[in-house]
Amino acid sequence: MVMTRHTLETLRFDNRYARLPEAFYAKVNPTPFSSAPFLISANRSATELLDLDPREAMRPEFAGVFGGSLLVPGMEPLAMLYSGHQFGVYVPQLGDGRAILLGEIVNGRGERWDLHLKGAGMTPFSRDGDGRSVLRSAIREYLCCEAMHGLGIPTTRALCLVGSDDKVYREQVETGATIVRMAPSHVRFGSFEIFYYRKQHEHLQRLADYVIESHFPHLVPVADKYLRFFAEVVERTARLIAHWQAVGWSHGVLNTDNMSILGLTLDYGPYGFMDDYDPGFICNHSDYNGRYAFNQQPYIGLWNLSCLAQTLLPFVPKEDLKAVLDGYQGMIEGAYQAHMSNKLGLVEKREADTVLSDELKSLMAGSRVDYTIFWRELGTFSSDPAAKNERLREHFLNPEQFDAWAGRYRERLRAEQSRDEERRVRMDRVNPKYVLRNYLAQGAIEKAQQKDYTEIDRLLDLLRDPYADHPSMNSYAAAPPNWGKHLSVSCSS
Template identity: 60%
Template sequence: MASLEQLTFQNPYASLPPEFSVRVRPAPLAEARVVSVSPEALRLLDLDEAEAQRPEFRDVMNGARLLPGMEPVATVYAGHQFGVYVPRLGDGRALLLGEVRNAAGERWEVQLKGSGPTPFSRMGDGRAVLRSTIREYLCSEAMHALGIPTTRALCILGSPEAVYREEVETGALLVRMAPSHVRFGTFEYFAHTEQTGHVALLADHVIARHFPHLEGAPERHTRLFSEVVDRTARLIAQWQAVGFAHGVMNTDNMSILGLTLDYGPYGFLDDFEPGFICNHSDHTGRYAFDQQPRIALWNLACLAQALLSLVPEAALRAALETFAPTYSAQWQARMRQKLGLRETREEDRGLLETLLARMAESRTDYTRFFRALGHFDASPQADNASLRAMFAAPEGFDAWAALYRTRLAAEGSVDAERRERMARVNPKYVLRNYLAQTAIARAQQGDFSEVDRLRAVLSRPYEDQPGAEAYAEPPPHWGRCLEVSCSS
């Protein structure tokens, strides 16, 4: 393992023309202390937990000390927010320190989120509150453990510094990492300001660093867009399969690498509700759970428009037309795995849709049902009483179970083997809103132990963890209808 001082930083993004970013010195939080660290994320920088205990680690992550090679910049981007184009957004409270290459050859950008105002703060204070910082920290690491592409969260710094939102809250800082933080909105900014040369420069920067197999290739920009479409379709299929609602799928929150980016008012499904809205500011349901595939395609169309100076319109349209079949195939494949099916059959789509309709009617707990389905007894005489009890109309489940039993028999499924397969793809633990809120409430009282405990449980979502069964329970009454806002 390395020490902080052994890390070699550089900031290739800062070497792009000045129109891409603004150099800003971080404004460290007052009386900051490291309150939680992800050991898994630490290892991505070749660091260990002992290194995170050093005062030097706190100072660097607070922006109070810059290591050689760090060049903090706030990047500019635009974006469609709730369908309305906003011409200039940018990092209003985030600073990209630079990039580290680890021993495995991976490149990780390190970004401070909550490090003070920037020229893009739009009258904001540039701070983050403890509440939203904990939510992003926990969910970033939980999504990674689920196998879903995401930005990573290295650590949280807490502070008694007051931050004013709907009420006075305490400040915090998140250290976030990703191979790249470039967004759809980064391309939109240069396209809509008619800086087409910078659109090309940005595309070539992304290709050189993240799609090197496309460098020098004919139609490299066309192929770049096609790969972004593919990655995005696969990402959304994973969201839908695990029951994750992002909540704010603005184009400035869409990663060019197909990562889950910017955790605001997200939510995992409790009761299965296709139209679940996790953002209390989303009055029209634009970003409801069942709308996410449609919105992802809409956002890709916005990116396509931004690339018109590089790629022929016909080629962009052709790439966009691959989204729906790719998404559908990926979603069905993942849902087939969740049902423990090994083969692909034409009737599987109907089997899935019938099940989801019955679950929606009964508001069946999404995560708990699929985890429990692994214990389905396929023998003809079995009544699967515990599964029946999860439906308000058990006869609806019985009718579906008969179809499922026949489908399993058709491929010679063995219950014990199927159970093992299903346990590897149906998580027992997800970050339900009430779990996050419990950890936040304790942290706001100065006790961060629940943040660490919850992060540890969520780092092994597919394992039965003795003593952690309570984290797999459905929400209590108070936690069933929690409203989550964009305020952060």
């Protein structure tokens, strides 16, 4: 089949969310910048998902459309309504306060993609906000969407980054920017919560039916479709968070309004990839009590799912929902241990492998070992009893403790007749060499603030394939400098 390359004007829109009752959203157009918007970066991989000719990015209209000053035929802009639990406290109304759903595109393969313009100006749900995004936060989201996709983690995608010379105040005065976020759906747990707490059960059921028909069509004819739908959301969420834990990534603001109903990583604010391994890592300096610390994410996933379960009580017996929630712990532990076994290069699955990986993580925490670097280097482990594995030992304050663990690891490899070279190939496919460390993102931000956007595209290209060796980019795999280890990020980031 020959794929049609579309222009901006010929994109195929089918705005199903806009056909829901207006209680679900507010119709609102983006607010243009007062200065002319300009393209900072366009993501070719994302344009291909839309069947959009990448040469369209060179047109001034491209920056106009995705900078909020132009609309193209088929767009029906709206701000989505939702509520949510923020840091454990229910907030009765949230909604898209600085993002606008421009429309829903259908590509030639029948895939659907929301175009969500973030930083588009005020909406009826902005509360006291100005509806804008700053360049700093837009760059962080733009890069991390694609970094997570490169790691194989379900996520929203990023189409492009558009800048302006408009001034926006956050913790300081910065320039405004927009990012186009793409996903099959931007419906969140909080989208259900608002109708449940308003006791608008007819709207709640309409939303559930819409989501099932649009994204879980195999459940449409099933008698207990709402329960089965919830079960699939639970499984997707468990697998998602298990993958975050395996790569050492922390979201930072796991409120229910930031939880995707499709199990996607949604809303990149004060996220962080760990440098030194610290199970209690808190990436958000606004999270004073550590509610969303790295080691709390699995529990918070369950807490948020219980909030979603509550919204389904009008349609599903409580005991059935509880039975599904009771399965969450086993799901996330099983998915996480599968990741850890793969990171260790093990082929056969054995119960004792959990102890082996837990012992290693304990040693890593005690020596503040760099999480990404060590796992990548573990692929070089020699199972030869005479080998000292000096390069690996150097990571630990007490190398003899590592030696004891290495002996147990060597025996485990021998038990399944593992071959070192084959194992290293497997391990390099699951232990990334490159991740978007905060200091790398900060370097791109500082250059961009000086109108140099080359580092953004350089990182974008690198992070698309984080498992491969890129010899010219080896410095990007190094441990961060001291200034880059504890960069402060907050909800405005």
